[in-house]
Structure formats: structure tokens, C-alpha cells
Amino acid sequence: MKSYHDISGDGGSRILEQVAGQQARVDAALAGVKHLLAVGSGKGGVGKSTLTLQLASVLAARGSEVAVLDADFNGPTQARLAGVQASVPTPGAATMALPRSRAGFGVFSMGSLVPETHAVEFDSLSHGSSYTWRATREFTLLGEILGSVAWGRLDVLLLDLPPGAERIVQFAEFLGPRTRFVLVSIPSRLARGVVLRSAAALSGAGRPAVGYIENMDGYACGGCDEVRPLFPTSDEGLPGLPCLGRVPFDPELATLCDLGQPITDHPDLPSARALSGVAGRLLELLEVTS
Amino acid sequence: MKFLCVPCDQPMKLASLAPPDRGSLSVIYSCPACGYEMAMLTNPFETQMVQSLGVRVGPAEDEAAAAAGSSGTTAAAAGTESAPAGSRCPFAGMLGETSAPGPDAGADAGAAAPEATRPTAVEPTWSDTASERMKAIPAFVRPMARTGIERFARERGYETIDERVLEEARAFFGM
Numbered sequence: 001m002k003s004y005h006d007i008s009g010d011g012g013s014r015i016l017e018q019v020a021g022q023q024a025r026v027d028a029a030l031a032g033v034k035h036l037l038a039v040g041s042g043k044g045g046v047g048k049s050t051l052t053l054q055l056a057s058v059l060a061a062r063g064s065e066v067a068v069l070d071a072d073f074n075g076p077t078q079a080r081l082a083g084v085q086a087s088v089p090t091p092g093a094a095t096m097a098l099p100r101s102r103a104g105f106g107v108f109s110m111g112s113l114v115p116e117t118h119a120v121e122f123d124s125l126s127h128g129s130s131y132t133w134r135a136t137r138e139f140t141l142l143g144e145i146l147g148s149v150a151w152g153r154l155d156v157l158l159l160d161l162p163p164g165a166e167r168i169v170q171f172a173e174f175l176g177p178r179t180r181f182v183l184v185s186i187p188s189r190l191a192r193g194v195v196l197r198s199a200a201a202l203s204g205a206g207r208p209a210v211g212y213i214e215n216m217d218g219y220a221c222g223g224c225d226e227v228r229p230l231f232p233t234s235d236e237g238l239p240g241l242p243c244l245g246r247v248p249f250d251p252e253l254a255t256l257c258d259l260g261q262p263i264t265d266h267p268d269l270p271s272a273r274a275l276s277g278v279a280g281r282l283l284e285l286l287e288v289t290s
Numbered sequence: 291m292k293f294l295c296v297p298c299d300q301p302m303k304l305a306s307l308a309p310p311d312r313g314s315l316s317v318i319y320s321c322p323a324c325g326y327e328m329a330m331l332t333n334p335f336e337t338q339m340v341q342s343l344g345v346r347v348g349p350a351e352d353e354a355a356a357a358a359g360s361s362g363t364t365a366a367a368a369g370t371e372s373a374p375a376g377s378r379c380p381f382a383g384m385l386g387e388t389s390a391p392g393p394d395a396g397a398d399a400g401a402a403a404p405e406a407t408r409p410t411a412v413e414p415t416w417s418d419t420a421s422e423r424m425k426a427i428p429a430f431v432r433p434m435a436r437t438g439i440e441r442f443a444r445e446r447g448y449e450t451i452d453e454r455v456l457e458e459a460r461a462f463f464g465m
Contacts, residue, residue: 012304018345087463088438091426100464113434125313126334133342140344144428
């Protein structure tokens, strides 16, 4: 009797070919993108989204062509950060055009489409069992978005990942070997423990992170222009992972984020100077590792 | 998944689809050698898993739809849209009646309209060419984008959304 591998095709639906077609469409859409950079952590609330958007702003100000994809479909924040909450994607001739941030680069975020008072929902045929299919559905949507946008020629496409150490590996496998991963941590042992797990998970998948950014590394006091300690363990690093830079917690930056303004409008802020350094090291690393 | 006719040792071919029923697909396969037919009946979990992959189940004659690879989700997520003409996606009918995003399902209300606008209560209609262009937007996102563009049109008193309005919206949204 024939086995599965003795039979070519599936009798008519060509499911595997359809999935391959989806991937080919993504590859074609991303053909002009030089670097895919995924910003993750594993830990929530460490500033992944803020650093993603503001790094993109700094890179754009340096002359790089960049775009941001908010891959956190369930907790999208890039629309607010980029000031495109009221700007929906519109159709071009054959592709989707993205709203532009105030710094001038394209941003896709579910936050442009779904109000903050609403959850992002998918229709389902098997109610009450989203744990069995939701991740698959979200990655399918990610592929559809990646394949539908007119990305054009980009130096860097930054992806803002959702929290969850296991999610990072799923993204690594979905996005393929072209994508580089940067982790964001804060100087707390609690957060570092989770970020280390994410780093280990990426390494275990054969896709080690290129480095990490230490966010909230001290408190930038606007009153005395000093950076004061915010956590008791700020001198520790993440073993085996290069630190790309340390960004202080900056209330001015928090205000800019709420207003959807780029930090490049305020280059003298301590956080702006730190992000400029991170962007420079990041570009060097991307060139070396690509 | 493949099916084998054991007496003939021949792979069975997908013959037809029965209308979907409460989340279940009925896919009929036949043996090209002896003509024996059998039906694969999926439970809603199985149907949903395949649908989540964004693929379609059905005979392969609609190669264009297969190449697009997304017809399985067109109506699935859209809620307000029917499957594209000619689609053989069996999920479309099942999911087409699901809830549609409300009129405020776009971004925060408050996309600032120019002072010279003439807001209208008339629901704008879509020209055929503008509707066709919307297919460039992924199916899940499309109804939300439509809502945002319709709001843009209403705020300006446009009764028809055509390519000119799409271009104006595109410029307004900073693209």
C-alpha cells in the first residue's frame, strides 16, 4: 500500500502549494528591504515599542529609509507612538499604502484600525477554543500584511514584537533567517531573567539575538540634568549578549510618545543622545551580520 | 492530508464540496480507478485550523485564487464582505454572517477634517473601481480600512467613493 510520501499532491486543494505561494508573495514584497530587524524582549513593559519607533525616527533622520510594522496585533501601540491613530491604510494600484509617521516613514499598526477601547478579534468557527488556532491566524495575517504592503526600497524594516519568550521563537521561524533580533531589557533582575530566557530560546532555535538594549537605565532628571539610578542592579549586563546601548528613563520621551512625536525633534534630550548611539551601533551590526 | 483507495492503491481525488454546515466541511473524494467515493467531514476545530492558515479547500481549477492564497480569509475576517466572485472557498459562506465591525471600528474618531468640509449623513457608496482597488488591502484589515475611508468621505460630504476620493484620502493620511 502506498504511504503518504508515495503520493504527490493532496488530491485537489493544493494546501501546501498555497502556503508556499503565501511565502513567495512575502519574499517578493520584501525583496527591496535590506535589513529586517525584530525588536523583542519576552518581557512586557520594558519599552520595546517606544525604542522601536524612536530608533526608526533616529535612523530616518540619519537618512536611512525605514518602516515600522507593529507585529503586536493584540496590544498595538505604534499607531499612537507614530501619530497615525486616525490614518487608515489605503489601496494603491496593487498594494497597500501605509500612513506615515510625523518623522516621515510608513507605519502599519492595528492601532490605526481598531480603537483602543476595542479588542482585536478574529471570527471563529469553533467558539471558545481560540487557544487552538489564534497564533496560526495571527501569523497568517502577518504574512498577508508583509505581502500586501508596498515596502519599496528600505534600509531597515523594524518589527515591534509582542511580549512572550516563546513568541520570539515563533517569529524567528516565521520570518526566516534574514531577520535579526534585538532584545530590550531593563536593569531589573526580574526583567533580565525573562529576557535571558528569550535569548536562550532564540539561540536554541539557531537564531541568536545580535544584542540587547538596556532601557530605563537610570532616571533622566529634567531638573538637575543628571541621570540617577532607577534600579539597584544597573551595572549588570546580560551574559553572552552585546549591549548596544543604555537608554535612560526620560519623562520628556514619555510625553513625546503620548503625543506621537519623534524624539529627533529634541536631539538634546538624554534619551535622544543615547538612542542615537544605539542606532549607530545597530547599523554597524546589521551590516556585519548580513 | 491525502486519501488512498486501499483496494486500488490509488490516491483519491477531490471531487466536490458540499455546502458548509455549522462549521463543518463535507469534502468528497473519489478514486479515479474504481470510482469509489468517500466524504471527509471536518469538525469546527479542524475547519478553523485550516481557515487560520489562510488557504482554501477545493478543486484546484481556480488557480488564480490559489495563487493569491488569501481567499480563505477574504470573507473570514471581513465580516462585511462576501467572498470574491468565483471563489470556491467553503469558509466564506460560513463566516460571512459573522459580526461586522461597527461604524466606529476604525481608529479613534476624530480624524480631523478640514474646515471647509460638508459632513453628510448620507452613507457613501463605492464605485466599482474603488471597490476593486480595496482588494489590495488584506482581507482582515479591509473592512476596517473601508470604515476609515467612509468616515473620511462622510466628513467631506462625498456621496461616492471613487478613485479620486481614495487618492485624496491617501494624501490626507500622509502616504
